[in-house]
Amino acid sequence: MTNNTERKTYIDRFLTQFFRGRPYQVEVVTGDASFRRYLRVHKESESYILMDSDPSKVNNDPFVELNASFSQVGLRVPEIIATDMTHGLLLLNDLGCEHLADLLQSPDRLKYYKSVLALIPSIAKVAYSPYMKPYDSAFIQQEIEIFEQWLLAGWLDYELDDYQNAQWQLCKHQLVENMLSQPQTTMHRDFHSRNIMRDEYHWVLIDYQDAVQGPVTYDVVSLLRDCYFRLPDDEFSLLHNESYHILTSAGLLNGMSYTDYQRYFDLTGLQRHLKAAGIFIRLLLRDNKGGYLNNIIPTLEYVIEVAERYECFQWLATWLANEIMPLIDNKLNTAK
Structure with a gap:
């Protein structure tokens, strides 16, 4: 199980690598009824959602695999843009805030x-x-x-x-x-x-x-x-x-x-x-x-x-x- 400081380190490293060192800003969106939490990441005019899902608490493989299964029948699900499965980080397209x-x-x-x-x-x-x-x-x-x-x-x-x-x-x-x-x-x-x-x-x-x-x-x-x-x-x-x-x-x-x-x-x-x-x-x-x-x-x-x-x-x-x-x-x- 990782602590908050370790997770912040993993997140910073993942996003820095993805954005190739260009500056970005992060804000907490919400947690949910599981151990996941969601962050909105801004880079210039672009925005993304980062799913922070500690693999010591959550198996993230079903999220990735079923994403493809749902997409194959024409259902719209979040687009997975980049992942660090070792540390449970998934960068998704930003779908906005309207449910x-x-x-x-x-x-x-x-x-x-x-x-x-x-x-x-x-x-x-x-x-x-x-x-x-x-x-x-x-x-x-x-x-x-x-x-x-x-x-x-x-x-x-x-x-x-x-x-x-x-x-x-x-x-x-x-x-x-x-x-x-x-x-x-x-x-x-x-x-x-x-x-x-x-x-x-x-x-x-x-x-x-x-x-x-x-x-x-x-x-x-x-x-x-x-x-x-x-x-x-x-x-x-x-x-x-x-x-x-x-x-x-x-x-x-x-x-x-x-x-x-x-x-x-x-x-x-x-x-x-x-x-x-x-x-x-x-x-x-x-x-x-x-x-x-x-x-x-x-x-x-x-x-x-x-x-x-x-x-x-x-x-x-x-x-x-x-x-x-x-x-x-x-x-x-x-x-x-």
Whole structure:
């Protein structure tokens, strides 16, 4: 593991070599929910983005390899201009600062969402890569257990009793089965408003390095049930219907009915949002990043709202609403 002084030395050497000794300026853009951080580099009238990704913490090979895979099907991703893979430095073209998240109050919001949904068939057709982790039963269950390990045990100091544990295990099993029984396609896996950038008139995908082959509804859930923004109900219904027709027209649903699609979508959302709530707390406890705490309640409200519609998840909805949410409220109010 390298320290900040060492990383600054690596960065200065890398940029000095790339610019052949000509002067440049560096400003911090942002970190993200991983161990990466991003710097904007100015050289005269040109600007670039430097991804600083310590290889002792992050494997950067998937970012490079999947960049090519996404590009091959016509998807726009950051251009990799230069690399120092030994020290985890990648110089990218500067895509600006505008994300879909910055356009959500626009009167053209629906138009934007429809055009982004239209990208999903191309993502689905990205060829399998050995850099994609197996999205199997064990991995899906492990994702759900992030909620149990970090939010319940780690943050709330909450321990399930025997009955609760039996119900929880049943819920996990049903969610895993739901995800494995869908048509499996390549999915971005973090396809939400903060990971979709607007470059002039084109959408550009970032944070694609965790792409896997998994349930066909996953990226639609990520977009339409965004943890950071809730669509109005009428717009959600319209876009959900639109997504079904887009995936059907692309031959990705294997003749699935809309009713079955709705169920697959809903239960996939349960898995994703339980995982996301756990990740928000992991970011706090492990990485000292508390900026996601306000997203926990809305994310779990999605889970409760959806779980209430299905008899087999009534226990989950009741348990979260009556036991876990009050504990979270108390924890958040105490932290203020």
